[in-house]
Amino acid sequence: MTLYIHDDISFIRFVIPGLTEPAPYLIRGNPVFFWIPAFTGMTAFAVINVDVYKRIRQFFFPSLTPRFLIRALLVALFAYLFFGHICIPLRIKGYSMEPTYHNESFNFLWKLHYIISKPKRQDVVAVRFAGNRVMLLKRVIALEDETVEFRNGKLFVDGKEMEEPYVRYACNWNLPPRQVEKDCVYVVGDNRNMPIEDHHFGQASMKRIVGMPLW
Amino acid sequence: MKIKYLIIAILAVGIGVWATVYLFPSEERKVKKQFNLLSEWVSKDSGENTFTMAHKTRNLGSLFAEKFELKTEIESMSGSYTSEEISSYAARGRFMFSYLSLSFYDLGISFPEKGIAKVTLTARLKGRSTTGENFDETHELECILKKIEKRWLFSHAEMVEVLKK
Numbered sequence: 001m002t003l004y005i006h007d008d009i010s011f012i013r014f015v016i017p018g019l020t021e022p023a024p025y026l027i028r029g030n031p032v033f034f035w036i037p038a039f040t041g042m043t044a045f046a047v048i049n050v051d052v053y054k055r056i057r058q059f060f061f062p063s064l065t066p067r068f069l070i071r072a073l074l075v076a077l078f079a080y081l082f083f084g085h086i087c088i089p090l091r092i093k094g095y096s097m098e099p100t101y102h103n104e105s106f107n108f109l110w111k112l113h114y115i116i117s118k119p120k121r122q123d124v125v126a127v128r129f130a131g132n133r134v135m136l137l138k139r140v141i142a143l144e145d146e147t148v149e150f151r152n153g154k155l156f157v158d159g160k161e162m163e164e165p166y167v168r169y170a171c172n173w174n175l176p177p178r179q180v181e182k183d184c185v186y187v188v189g190d191n192r193n194m195p196i197e198d199h200h201f202g203q204a205s206m207k208r209i210v211g212m213p214l215w
Numbered sequence: 216m217k218i219k220y221l222i223i224a225i226l227a228v229g230i231g232v233w234a235t236v237y238l239f240p241s242e243e244r245k246v247k248k249q250f251n252l253l254s255e256w257v258s259k260d261s262g263e264n265t266f267t268m269a270h271k272t273r274n275l276g277s278l279f280a281e282k283f284e285l286k287t288e289i290e291s292m293s294g295s296y297t298s299e300e301i302s303s304y305a306a307r308g309r310f311m312f313s314y315l316s317l318s319f320y321d322l323g324i325s326f327p328e329k330g331i332a333k334v335t336l337t338a339r340l341k342g343r344s345t346t347g348e349n350f351d352e353t354h355e356l357e358c359i360l361k362k363i364e365k366r367w368l369f370s371h372a373e374m375v376e377v378l379k380k
Contacts, residue, residue, distance in 0.1 A: 064218050094351070129337035129355040129377055131321025136377070175380075187378065202378030 086111055087214070088132060096189030096200065097137050099168050100124065101213070109135070111211040119143075119185050119209055121157075122166075127187060128210045135210065136200065138187035139166065148186045149177035150196075169193035178203075185209065242367075243324050246332045246360055249367050250319045253278055257305070259315040259342075268309060276302035280361055280370040287374045315342040330362040335375075 062068050083089060088109040092101050101107070101124075109126050119125050119140045127136040141164075142148040142157050149155075153171040155162045171192035180186045180203055188201040236244070256271040256278070276298040283296045296304070309315065316339075323335040339353045359371035 064222075066218065069218070127377065129321070129353065130323060130335045130375075131337060133320035134337045134339060134353055138378075200378060202380040204378055208377065 088211075090126075090135070090213070092137060096191050097124070097139070098191040098193075100139075100166055100190045101137060108214040109211045110214050113212045114209055118206070124212055125185075125187065125209050126211050126213070127204045127208045132210065136187075137213065138189055138201065138204075140185045141188050142180050142186035144180050144182050144184055146186075147177050147179050148175075150175040153192065166190050167192055171196075183207075242326065242332070246324050246334060246367050247322060249278055249360065249369070250322060250334070250336070253369070254317045254319055257315060257317040259309055259312060261314045261343075268306075272302050272306040272309065275305050278369055280363060280368040283369055284371045286372070288376070311344055312342045313345050316340070332360040332362075332367060334358045334360065 088111065090107050090109050092105045092107060093103060095103050114125075121140055121143060123140045125138060125140055127138055129135065141155060141162070147158050150173040153173050155164055156177075167190055169192055171194075173192060173196045175196065183206045184203045185206065186201075186203050189199060192199070240248070253275075256275045259268070259271075279296075279298040279301050281298060283298065283301060284294075285296065286293050318339045318341075320337040320339065321335075325333050327333055335355070335357050337353060338356050339351070341349075341351045343349050355375040355377055357373045357375055358369060360367045361370045362368075
């Protein structure tokens, strides 16, 4: 490895490790730009302005000033509030929402969505248990006061057959008509490719609807 | 230099708070500990030996009050059990599974009366039967623990219906 200093511009050339010995001052002064390409074992060429280099170094290895500590505290607080209470990262486990959401896929739960609006038919919602650590991901198929029923796998709401483009697997579910109670919605998973007894679905209180997935 | 002293002071306060909480646990922590023990003693690893199994099943009964009441949507499981019956059912039940894992989440603990703790939580039971069938069940539970001889013991558990078919 060779370092050429020309005014305020540093020319750094990386070669395949082992072929050339790096200068000791280079390792000491430039850990980020030396080691990352060196580990990859590739030949690279970089032109770095000294000011830019100092700024990047300050970013990765900041001085512990009060200003920095306050900034770090604020960033941590914001991340805690945002990712802990507003936009919660979630891992989907299970197959009840296939093929819309796959097992082991990743998403975020957007909790602000139902603060000013109510769930609509065909919305995918998260239904909480005792808290936010474990939730059910289901689709709203009927709203309060509506009558819901399944006949040979077809969904009927208030006696009218509903189109369900998100359901890919045919089923033969039969469920006698029932009316959705006040302040409740009726939720079902998209995957109907299982006996009705094995599928977790039904009427959920609006208080349990905590949000919707971001995508 | 000032920053260094500030960090040392914060660390010292943190260690002090941690030591106080650890050495003098609150009633809430004592209740949580019972749930941790229940989870540990119900769970079973695939390579569990007979000694560990006997130790777990014998201890499991000691977490429950003399009369424990269970209410679930499965009628045959609902009813009243003694702590000996629970140990005995647990021992028999564990033979049917090669792997079991019981976890508790979102424990909400309140004390409506002195000596009574009401806990709302999410319980997740995962496992694999000896015939190779996997299962994964999650339910919301409402539990009542009573303080008997300075120990919090499970006296009532009821399954909460989240989705009503």
